[in-house]
Amino acid sequence: MSETISLRSMDSSHVRIGVIGAGFVGGAFVRSLLDPERQVALVDAATTTLEIVGVAVRDLSKPREGIPAALLTDDAVTLVTRDDVDIVVELAGGLEPAKTLIELALRRGATVVTANKALIAEHGTALAQLAHEHEADLLYEAAVAGGIPILRALRSSLAGEKINQVLGIVNGTTNFILSKMTQDNVDYDAALAQAQALGYAEADPTADVEAFDAAAKVQILSSLAIGTALVGESISREGITAVRALDVDFARRSGYVIKLIGVVERAGEHGVSRRTHPALVPIDHPLASVHGAMNAVFVEGARSGPLMWLGQGAGGEATATAVMGDVLLAARNRVSGRHDIPFSVDDRLVSVDVADLSSVFYISLDVIDEPGVLAAVAAVFGRHKISIQSMEQNGLAHDARLNFVTHEARTSDVTATLAELRTLAAVESIGACIRVIGGEA
Numbered sequence: 001m002s003e004t005i006s007l008r009s010m011d012s013s014h015v016r017i018g019v020i021g022a023g024f025v026g027g028a029f030v031r032s033l034l035d036p037e038r039q040v041a042l043v044d045a046a047t048t049t050l051e052i053v054g055v056a057v058r059d060l061s062k063p064r065e066g067i068p069a070a071l072l073t074d075d076a077v078t079l080v081t082r083d084d085v086d087i088v089v090e091l092a093g094g095l096e097p098a099k100t101l102i103e104l105a106l107r108r109g110a111t112v113v114t115a116n117k118a119l120i121a122e123h124g125t126a127l128a129q130l131a132h133e134h135e136a137d138l139l140y141e142a143a144v145a146g147g148i149p150i151l152r153a154l155r156s157s158l159a160g161e162k163i164n165q166v167l168g169i170v171n172g173t174t175n176f177i178l179s180k181m182t183q184d185n186v187d188y189d190a191a192l193a194q195a196q197a198l199g200y201a202e203a204d205p206t207a208d209v210e211a212f213d214a215a216a217k218v219q220i221l222s223s224l225a226i227g228t229a230l231v232g233e234s235i236s237r238e239g240i241t242a243v244r245a246l247d248v249d250f251a252r253r254s255g256y257v258i259k260l261i262g263v264v265e266r267a268g269e270h271g272v273s274r275r276t277h278p279a280l281v282p283i284d285h286p287l288a289s290v291h292g293a294m295n296a297v298f299v300e301g302a303r304s305g306p307l308m309w310l311g312q313g314a315g316g317e318a319t320a321t322a323v324m325g326d327v328l329l330a331a332r333n334r335v336s337g338r339h340d341i342p343f344s345v346d347d348r349l350v351s352v353d354v355a356d357l358s359s360v361f362y363i364s365l366d367v368i369d370e371p372g373v374l375a376a377v378a379a380v381f382g383r384h385k386i387s388i389q390s391m392e393q394n395g396l397a398h399d400a401r402l403n404f405v406t407h408e409a410r411t412s413d414v415t416a417t418l419a420e421l422r423t424l425a426a427v428e429s430i431g432a433c434i435r436v437i438g439g440e441a
């Protein structure tokens with residue numbers, strides 16, 4: 001059995017779709033495409049009729065609300081290699097078997113739509129090339145920031161713009177945790193527990209809190225904003241597990257909010273820096289007001305100036321809207337016999353080592369409260385030519401702290417400073433070293 005969206009008086013073209021995965025996103029996508037109230041609008045947007053011919057899952061015995069049982073199969077390979085499947089929608093996730101299934105589909109000229117950020121970040125350039133060789137499309141709008149249509153904006157609307165910087169809050173879980181820490185004055189563990197209880201964080205939150213997920217999205221944003229290849233090159237990655245309630249409090253008192261940001265930035269003529277890390281964001285920066293599980297992408301174009309997109313970066317329904325947009329574009333392309341050419345990769349670009357970048361830093365030291373400590377610490381900063389913008393001292397005895405905000409300093413100099421500070425008997429530990437975005441206060 002298959003499900004066809006009823007035809008108004010259209011031409012004889014007809015697009016058949018095979019879906020891999022019926023979880024949060026796949027289930028929402030299939031239900032949306034089969035919704036009788038949406039059929040006329042979808043046929044109009046696709047310029048053709050659309051038919052779901054199969055939905056592959058792992059476990060056929062699970063209940064699947066709104067998905068006819070006759071569409072379900074546990075044989076994804078047969079579904080993607082069927083001659084009559086024009087578009088394969090991969091919503092299973094993970095590297096394998098997703099990559100093999102996508103390659104099988106592309107090799108016979110089927111279009112592939114996917115939301116699989118991990119796979120695209122690692123193998124996107126090769127898969128896009130494979131698609132091109134077989135005159136097919138590979139579309140993945142949903143892979144970054146869920147329901148926010150940022151990739152097409154970069155690829156199409158901003159295609160003629162020189163993009164100097166992209167800053168993104170592209171992981172809802174970490175933004176939820178940091179927002180909770182800010183609003184409720186709770187520490188990281190309590191905020192994570194709340195995120196898990198509310199379904200915003202997985203039982204194993206590593207991919208989110210250690211910024212693997214955000215790094216994959218930075219890869220993809222960078223490819224479209226600047227022209228870097230999608231080849232699984234590692235992005236400088238720092239997560240949020242070390243952020244303390246004390247740091248959030250310092251930020252609040254100083255006019256900042258702490259966010260996990262993904263950064264794509266030009267550095268010099270052919271340099272590019274791609275990284276994820278927590279950052280103190282000035283409260284008047286547009287990203288500072290992005291709360292809870294929301295995502296946002298801030299783009300600085302040479303001529304366009306600042307631009308920002310805000311919205312739901314996850315959730316089955318929101319993400320499925322981006323998948324649907326790709327499917328409709330793919331259907332129109334198939335009807336008109338065209339396909340997108342892959343984005344161009346700029347071979348001259350070189351990754352700049354994060355150690356060579358300069359930034360303002362917030363540095364917090366746990367120290368022993370005794371005379372001479374401040375002078376000893378200041379001497380270390382001075383030896384490494386790190387100049388201090390502001391300093392505060394609080395706590396007593398073994399709970400004493402020194403909080404510094406530096407002027408612009410080279411990361412390698414800051415790293416050397418911290419290494420020397422660790423050798424001082426009066427410094428018990430380095431509590432925090434977090435970049436401040438927005439430059440000098």
Ligand SMILES: NC(=O)c1ccc[n+]([C@@H]2O[C@H](COP(=O)([O-])OP(=O)(O)OC[C@H]3O[C@@H](n4cnc5c(N)ncnc54)[C@H](OP(=O)(O)O)[C@@H]3O)[C@@H](O)[C@H]2O)c1
Binds near residue numbers: 056
């Ligand atoms: N959830 C979000 O908010 C979100 C946002 C943006 C992007 N994405 C991306 O969207 C994709 C899907 O995410 P999701 O949250 O919908 O995942 P999910 O709820 O875990 O669903 C995955 C689906 O894929 C099926 N599946 C897994 N391996 C399979 C295989 N080998 N053959 C056939 N079916 C297989 C599963 O079958 P069973 O149901 O039988 O287990 C399940 O239906 C991922 O790439 C994810 O990164 C998700």
